[in-house]
Amino acid sequence: MKRKDIDYSLYLVTARHLLPPNKAFLESLEEAIVGGVTIVQLREKDVDSREFLEQAELCKTVCEKHGVSLIINDRVDVAVAIGADGVHLGQTDMKVAQARMMLPEGSIIGVSCNTVEHVRAAVLDDVDYIGIGSIWGTQTKKLTNPVIGVRGVGPMLEALDGTNIKAIAIGGVKSTNLLRTLYGAVSATNHKLDGIAVVSDIIASKEPLNAAKALKTILSGFQSRGITSMPTRSLTPEILLDGVSHLMEEIRKKVPLVHQITNTVVQTQSANVTLAIGASPIMATEPTEMEDLARFCGSVLINIGTMRADVVESMILAGRAANKFHKPIVLDPVGVGATSFRKNSVKVLLDEWQVGVIKGNAGELAALAGTSEVKSRGVDSVGLGFSDPVAFVRNLARRERCTVVLTGSTDYISDGVCVVGLKNGNEVLGKITGAGCILGSCIASFCAISAQLSESSEAGHLVQGDMFIAAITGVLVLTVAADIAMEKPEVCGPGTFLPGLIDVLWSLTPAQLRGAAKISVL
Template sequence: MVTVDYSLYLVTDSSLVPHDLTFLGQIEKALEGGVTLVQLREKDLDTGPFIELAYKVKALTRQFNVPLIINDRIDVALAIDADGVHIGQDDMPLTQARQLFGNDKIIGVSCNTIEEAQIAVHQGADYLGIGAVWNTATKKLTKKTLGIQGVQDILAAIPPIPNVVIGGIKLDNGKELLENTTGVSGLSIVSGIMAAPDAKKACKELLSMIRNYVVNPMTVQNEIVEYAIKAIEHIKTKSPLVHHMTNNVVINDNANATLAVGASPIMSTNDEEVNDIAKINGSMVLNMGTLSPKMAETMSMAMKSNHDLGHPIVFDPVGAAATEYRRVHTKKFLESGTVTVLKGNTGEILYIAERGGKSRGVDSVGGNGGEENAALAVKETAQKYNCIVAMTGEIDYVSDGHRVFAIENGDNLLACITGSGCMVSSIVGCFTAVNRDNYLYATIAAILLVTIASEKATKRSDVQGPGTFRSALIDELYNVSNKPSILEEYAKIREVKL
């Protein structure tokens, strides 16, 4: 599913169009004015005419690369291959709609209460339509209006999710709403656009106001993806040497993953050659999965040598909370002040951040404590140790101590093979080796490449389970890195506001 900009969401109503204008003309003018999403809502049309009209509206939205949502009618949405469908509380249940419509389409749900919103989030809605905020003449209301406080109460009771607020919204009260709420993704407008004598001008004014309060997620994502594509090209061009001191279980996979993206691995734990390798190194990857006293000493030497030469150091604190021995060395390595990127799983990073964190051996167990806890964990740890912190899990979180990003790519099979997290560390080493201008974006780019490669691998007909997935993952790291424009299609990145 593509990332959607919900900032200015038009809901159509043909009955509102001024007599001297046309329905399709209003939609076209609205698109010219910057509408970011269109919902075709025509309650009184029969199926045939609705489909005919939907095709015409789709042709317009495609010209402006804006998604088209169909209100209520899943049959119409399927018939024209719309981008999504919006359902109300009295329409088809969300779970059934998802079965019919598939996981690659957008499904929005109307919500008027905290309970309705929580159920919609739990069932997997892609966005919420929250309202009605104020009285509106475009729809007969059967429930109370929310007002600004009601909107804020709903948003405070649910995890962050894309949403639009609807109901009696104009330019002035929309501004008041955005000034006094946190977490609104956009405004849904009906009469303010459809009844406007100049829909293009109305949309420009609305969007200009909205942009003062709502960050377009597409802008952020596109910026990072553009960086990632160039970063991959740098790896291919420069083929940096990435020195690994990693655990014995994953040496072969880490080396192959490094080669697959165009870098050159060296897997040495010999303390007598640490300084010589550092002189020709691009980056250093340290993984304490099979830590021993000798390995710990050599790792400390490697960290100092590479730090003195200005090379980025990626530290993977495998099993950081599992034993006292690992806890002591995790702290020692981090307090050395040489780590550029700290990359760990959920249990490891939460433990380091003192925000929970449970593990069984080297595996993370339990959740992340919610998005706010996860985001604060990476942000606070990045500030404390002056490095980039990446926490991998069902959703990956990355921070430089100022900004926090969530990456929602990746397939569940990553958790079914040993060393997938270690592989991520290797790829972070590849990216940071030759993209030293922005270690935050380089780290996000590395995680993005691995997680999207995992999604591509799972779709292959030759993948039947974890064993075949492991081999396919290496293949897809190679394939995606040789065609990095694929990232534009798959990337799901958003900035987390705290």
């Protein structure tokens, strides 16, 4: 049977107990629909059947007036009694087959899903849509299942590949995290959400029309940009080096400010390297400063090398603010596989905000990807590395929807489609403390100038600028400078290498880099 053509994009779930004082339920509902709500689910958990029926009849009148579908939560009998468009069922409610027998032909049936197994069962039941959640923590209902997080949605969407079943994200979704939800909740196969379900952001608002409009604006902006598609590129080393040269020239003209929450062991080195390549560093961890800094900084570097529990809050706030003001975030998950604290903290960070670049060695990125192919010891990788680093870095970039930098004897960089291999860099880099940390500073600096050169600040925009070219630039600038520094007669080991490296970074020209760069498109 052909499915109804329903717009699930802005799905309102009612909760009368959240209404602000002196705001009538039907007044709020109608304002929300006028503001952009496309489908309504009536949820009444604590009322008797008569009151539920009365509310359902009233809701149906408002929805029909505006041509919006009405779904009844849990109660198939109520849906049948008032002629609603369909029902939404939880995992412990009536089975789909039983509901379908009771409902009129063509009725909509949606099911809540918290695991891939739930989704597969829903596919077998041939439901019309699934509600995936909870995406974020929520106060609107008592959760019986764990929060899955934005990045947990992808595998569930992938289970819908080849079907016509729609997918809606639910649980704590609001205007402040909507872009993160839309951008991050996409599968590796590019299967994306069909809508988002909202409760308190609209129902608890004194101005539900404006609240719905704000959400609709973000949705429309996101959809119009086509940002859920991975980039398409036709690249050669020459084209890439043109982009690298341009960023190297512009960074010294504009001197972007780079906010760095980084390894305290190497803060001075990181600051000096940032200055040497043409940017300006600021090292700040006070939580109350994070939003103000994000307004005028060009990018944010989050390095967990000396992470403490009290700094995680600042990292979360810094990332949220960066996303809010369309500033790129570079994440350096130093030693992420070493402890459960680091693993759990990085999971929280990546669920909270959309990163622009993730940089790490093989052990760190293996831990992040959840593969045991490469082991780590503290901050170091152990073993020979990935059997297919090109596929690994591409797949991780596609999964996290960002640029990924895999460091090693060959540095691999991918945006999820293209992969570039870079072979510069003297081995002495690995003999100084914080070589990876200063690389993070270089990448973040060029991400900042790339973002500054981008003029886009649309509602559907989350990570501004070309992070792929910026990451390539950051890696090449540092590694080419390392090669040149080691050729200087005054540099004879790690102790004299760092000052020599900073001097070369200060004077490195695009022409020098182009002549020395060992770059290939893989």
